[in-house]
Amino acid sequence: MKPTITIIGAGAVGCLTALTFAKHGWNVTLIDKNRLGGEASWAGGGILFPLLPWNYPDEINDFAFAGASRYAALCDELREATGIDPEYNVCGMRIFPEFDARAPAWCAARGIPAELHNETLFLPQVAQARNPRLLAALKARLLALGVTLHEHTELLPLQNEAGRITAWQSKDGRSFGADIYVLAAGAWSAPLLGKSAAAIPVKPMRGQMLLYKLSSPAFTEILYREDFYLVPRRDGHVLAGSTIEDVGYDKSATPEAAANLARKAAALHPALKNAPILQHWSGLRPGSPGNIPLINRHAGFDNLYLNTGHFRYGVTMAPVSAERVFGMVTTAG
Numbered sequence: 001m002k003p004t005i006t007i008i009g010a011g012a013v014g015c016l017t018a019l020t021f022a023k024h025g026w027n028v029t030l031i032d033k034n035r036l037g038g039e040a041s042w043a044g045g046g047i048l049f050p051l052l053p054w055n056y057p058d059e060i061n062d063f064a065f066a067g068a069s070r071y072a073a074l075c076d077e078l079r080e081a082t083g084i085d086p087e088y089n090v091c092g093m094r095i096f097p098e099f100d101a102r103a104p105a106w107c108a109a110r111g112i113p114a115e116l117h118n119e120t121l122f123l124p125q126v127a128q129a130r131n132p133r134l135l136a137a138l139k140a141r142l143l144a145l146g147v148t149l150h151e152h153t154e155l156l157p158l159q160n161e162a163g164r165i166t167a168w169q170s171k172d173g174r175s176f177g178a179d180i181y182v183l184a185a186g187a188w189s190a191p192l193l194g195k196s197a198a199a200i201p202v203k204p205m206r207g208q209m210l211l212y213k214l215s216s217p218a219f220t221e222i223l224y225r226e227d228f229y230l231v232p233r234r235d236g237h238v239l240a241g242s243t244i245e246d247v248g249y250d251k252s253a254t255p256e257a258a259a260n261l262a263r264k265a266a267a268l269h270p271a272l273k274n275a276p277i278l279q280h281w282s283g284l285r286p287g288s289p290g291n292i293p294l295i296n297r298h299a300g301f302d303n304l305y306l307n308t309g310h311f312r313y314g315v316t317m318a319p320v321s322a323e324r325v326f327g328m329v330t331t332a333g
Contacts, residue, residue, distance in 0.1 A: 002027040005329075006168065006178035008155060008192065009185035011041035012131075012315040013307055015138040016322040017182055022145040024326065029176060030147055033154040033188070037135030040186050041315055043209060043283025045231040045239045046134070047222060048316050049093065049126040054106040060291060063317050070319035071129060078137035081144065086134035087234060093126035093222040096268070126222060128231055131315060150176075157194030162300040180329055181304045186286040187249070189308040193298075200294055202309045204249050204284035208257040209241035210265065211279040218271040228264045230272075238272065240265040246287075253282045287311050295324050297332065305329060 005021050007014050010032035018030045032038070048068040053061045075088035095103070097119045104121065107114035115122040143149065154171045167175040183189050187204035214236045223230040231239040243257050258280045266273040288294060288309030298304040307325050310317050 003180070004178045005029070005180040005182065006031065006176050007182045007184055008168070009183065009189070010036040010149070010151070011039055011184065011186055012037065012135065012318040013186070013310060013321055014184035015135065015142060016318040017184055017307055017325055018142055018147050019138065019145070020322040020326045022142065022147050028147045029150065029178065030142065031150045031153050031155065031176065033152070035151045036139050036149065040283040040285050041135060042131055043207065043281060044131055044315060045209070045229060045241055046129045046131045046315060047126070047229065047231060048128060049123070050313065051224065051227070051229070052095070052100070052103070054100055054103050056291070063293070063320060064313050067317040067320040068127065071127060074319060075129060075134070078141055082137045082140040084133055084137035084140060086137050087130035088127060089234065090125060090127045091220055091222060091232070092122060092124040093224055095121040095123070096223070096225040122221070128222065129315070130233060155192060157192055159194065160301070164303050165301055179303065182307055182325055183304065184307040186308060186314065187284040189286065189306070200306060200308065202286045202288050202294065205287040205311065206245040206247050206250065206282050206284055207242040208253055208261065208280070208282045209239055210258060210261045210277050212238040212240065212265070212272055212275045213278050214238060214271060214275060219269060223268050225268055228268065230265060230268055249284065251282050251284060253280045285311050286314070293317060293321065295321055297328060
């Protein structure tokens, strides 16, 4: 009989975790209170690189680089299996003059190609993926592999205080049983643990974004200046972001943030000065201490694993996060 696993949260982290277990023959159930990929994974820019790595400890960089290295093969697999192209694109990233003076030496010491040009630092191997297409491809792939998906299904906080989870109840009265549970609900992870939430210090951090559309692509590289970026898509769409706001579970998209993002976008690339803004949205990232994700077995439950707290790098880290959880589960005594 196949072992069973229920994964709570169908963002990139939850979807890649589900994919990993499904490909190893597990009976997988994936649950999300919204639609698959409808929260932070959809809302982000899809940059598969830390911003900026010399500002992070090795623990985060190693994890992010490992995750990013899986994307070329993953996107090929998804495109071939589903016909949906996640638009993996090694477009490079250009960082404008305020980059840290240690950055070129930092890159050289780690074997990361970096080019100084006209007072900018260009990193030619930085890649991106188009989040909505990546998530659509993951959904199609998961369903084809027999994963049971429950969207718009809100779970109640755990009632157990410790021990072993035998079933997780939903607000509409359903009960989800499994051998193993993985909590990958991002910013909503802590409340789902009820009385045990103190064990995971994950909280929402709002990020707001703008979307532009140019009649023809004006630039092909990711542009970065002072914690602000522009991400060009192949069809002329441009993402501009993002804010980092500690406002709890408030997902409002504010006029003040829109004006500030638009000002920065026009300053970074003049083609956007008079371009119409097609969309303005926000998402809630799962912040964690030191921005280090929580990937471990929960101390209070012997069959509950955590895969959350990735902050800005859930999409980037998702493939290797899934591998790590799979290794923990399959080697647990």
